[in-house]
Amino acid sequence: MIPSREAPAEPQRTLKHVKVREFVRNLVGDADPGTLAPSERELVERFGVARMTVRQALDALVSEGLLERVPGRGTFVADRRRGFSAGGQMLSFSEDMARRGLTPSYRTLLARVEPAGAGVSRALECEAGSATTRWQRLQLADGAPMCLQDVWVLERTAPGLVRETELGRGFFELLRSHGVVPTWGEDAVEAGVASTEEAQVLGVPEHAPILRISRMVYTDDGPVAAMRSTFRADRYSLRSKVTRGGVPEPRRP
Structure with a gap:
């Protein structure tokens, strides 16, 4: 008290x-x-x-x-480290965790060039079967599992990216090194339960609550990356500020 x-x-x-x-x-x-x-x-x-x-x-x-x-x-x-508002910014995992007062790190689970499936090709607006770099990571905060993330990038967008995934650099930083500067994105958020594989990687019971965030990353020329992040719901939440149209935004006294 x-x-x-x-x-x-x-x-x-x-x-x-x-x-x-x-x-x-x-x-x-x-x-x-x-x-x-x-x-x-x-x-x-x-x-x-x-x-x-x-x-x-x-x-x-x-x-x-x-x-x-x-x-x-x-x-x-409240634990404000769990529920942080990005204020509309497109943050990387490292930036997000740093703002929550947590230390980010990650382990690469998979990095390979593979043909784009139907879903990825629609998202990246390319032909099915186009070469894409898939990068799967376990993302940690203060040394504990926080998120399982998959990223797909067209190989022609960032040639050789698959060989750079162990350099200890963030995804957006790697894109910039290839001259690709994302300018905006779209997130789709949904609640779910952990599959057997997700539970094992994240260290939670099977069917534990999780938060899935599907993100499309764009430059002014079009989509450059499709991302799927699966967060532990007991460690991560999102908070956003909303206002009513036509009503002045309140100011704190």
């Missing part, structure tokens, strides 16, 4: 839920993940406000990823 602090004095014009929200934000800012946050009842008594006002304040902090609710147990300080 987080130690109690005095509620700060603020101008009367400040909205009540904002006072509560900023008090809790300050209270939990340096707390460890999993620390129990003040209950709605405690905050109602401290600030003399309605429970709905307190709930509005806590809802905002849950939406920001600062707090998380556990049904039947209470509200806790």
Whole structure:
């Protein structure tokens, strides 16, 4: 439980839920993940406000990823390393992990040139059977399995890439060394359960929950890579900011 602090004095014009929200934000800012946050009842008594006002304040902090609710147990300080928002940026795995405060590494499981199957050829807009480099890696964070990733790149896009997969460089860095600079991408995210192979590689039970992210990587000239990443759902989550059309974006006081 987080130690109690005095509620700060603020101008009367400040909205009540904002006072509560900023008090809790300050209270939990340096707390460890999993620390129990003040209950709605405690905050109602401290600030003399309605429970709905307190709930509005806590809802905002849950939406920001600062707090998380556990049904039947209470509200806790969230592990912000799990649920990080990239803010619309196309990050590499290494960049993503670094922003979460984790140390990335990887092990190559497979690297070979193979003919493009029907799905890969559609994604890369090439003829079926075209030569592609397939690179499969186990990606780790702080030395523990986080993600199983497959990447397909047309061989003509980055000739000889298959021989460079053990150089200890990130995928985007390898592309840049071939003069290929990705400018944008598209992600498709879905929940699933681990297959026998995925469970063995990721170190989870078979049928454990996982998060699959299919990404297409583009330059201004078209698609350059198809990626499929399978994350452990107990170690990784995504958070995104959304706004309503026609409504000004809120600014934090």
